[in-house]
Amino acid sequence: xxxxxxxxxxxxxxxxxxxxxxxxxxxxxxxxxxxxxxxxxxxxxxxxxxxxxxxxxxxxxxxxxxxxxxxxxxxxxxxxxxxxxxxxxxxxxxxxxxxxxxxxxxxxxxxxxxxxxxxxxxxxxxxxxxxxxxxxxxxxxxxxxxxxxxxxxxxxx
Ligand code: AIR
Numbered sequence: 001x002x003x004x005x006x007x008x009x010x011x012x013x014x015x016x017x018x019x020x021x022x023x024x025x026x027x028x029x030x031x032x033x034x035x036x037x038x039x040x041x042x043x044x045x046x047x048x049x050x051x052x053x054x055x056x057x058x059x060x061x062x063x064x065x066x067x068x069x070x071x072x073x074x075x076x077x078x079x080x081x082x083x084x085x086x087x088x089x090x091x092x093x094x095x096x097x098x099x100x101x102x103x104x105x106x107x108x109x110x111x112x113x114x115x116x117x118x119x120x121x122x123x124x125x126x127x128x129x130x131x132x133x134x135x136x137x138x139x140x141x142x143x144x145x146x147x148x149x150x151x152x153x154x155x156x157x
């Protein structure tokens with residue numbers, strides 16, 4: 001049972017997802033991460049998506065670099081919210097992944113966060129889950145307040 005499934009296009013993307021994993025862990029959200037390339041493993045991707053219901057997955061986070069079609073491929077096969085994380089590291093510094101992820105056709109959206117903004121993807125996933133949970137909304141508000149206090153202290157205000 002994983003509320004959030006994180007898919008990454010390559011094992012080489014793993015380190016860029018640490019912030020998301022930490023955030024989900026701290027938020028008490030069950031999650032799993034799997035390496036599945038839309039281009040290199042299309043059959044495995046289909047098989048994994050066929051199991052979303054039985055695994056209890058509610059939100060899918062997809063992170064990939066270069067021709068990053070992973071999020072779009074998942075959005076094409078599921079009506080669960082899909083959050084895309086375009087990753088940098090290519091010769092085009094992530095512009096390729098950003099445009100491949102964000103420019104979805106009408107009716108098949110991918111909620112795209114900024115390049116390498118894995119932690120934001122996790123926060124958005126928790127916010128989606130929190131729509132039905134007052135407890136999670138309170139935790140999100142508390143985390144924001146703690147961040148505000150930390151920043152104020154750091155800037156000497
Ligand atoms: N990728 C893998 N399959 C399809 C795509 N777009 C991406 C990975 C990674 C980049 O290609 O998400 O960011 C390079 O992958 P690798 O395995 O060659 O290091």
